[in-house]
Amino acid sequence: MKHITFYLDFISPYAYLAFEKLPEALKGLSYHVDYRPVLFAGLLKHHGQLGPAEIAPKRDWTYRQVLWLAHAHGIPLEMPASHPFHPLALLRLAVACGENGLANRYVCETIFRHVWRGGAEAADAGRLQELQQALVPQRDPGSDAVKAELKGNTEQAIADGLFGVPTCAVDGKLFWGFDALAMLRAYLEGDGWFGPGWDAAAQVPAGIKRGG
Structure with a gap:
């Protein structure tokens, strides 16, 4: 059995699509x-x-693209009334519902669909209060421990090389984006490309670098 870590932020529509x-x-x-959850x-x-x-x-x-992707894949999606928004309260709520910086699928699903x-x-105070009451977190989302876990995540x-969400990490390999799910599946199925193809892609030298 392979162990996958799914890194997410509820602000990302691509993370929502990949999660679903x-x-x-x-x-x-x-x-x-x-x-x-990560920020x-x-x-x-x-x-x-x-x-x-x-x-x-x-x-x-x-x-436009995320609305099309949702339509094409049969995933219900409506843009929130405003975007981007501050996702910290949602991220901390997710962490507060779990342990060691993790959140279970039900909690993530509930929050993603809230957004x-x-x-x-998504960040309306009244709606956030209702969401918290529905999820009944084990800990105070505003506690120092929860904040520290989210920061640690x-x-x-970052230390593991992430640059965006959603990212699925498995065996030290990072699969970024909704469109990487097919690539992730191929890896888990033992596709022979992974190894020579994966390593060779990272060896291409940079021909030019922009100045600061």
């Missing part, structure tokens, strides 16, 4: 998944990047 599709994409395979903004800051929603033309394309179904404000993700 994962069981179907890996149907028939032997695996276990740990769901680990996507922390990854962006570390790598000196803007998020897709911070670049106006890319923002428009991103929303990506219904078209309401993000720092460990």
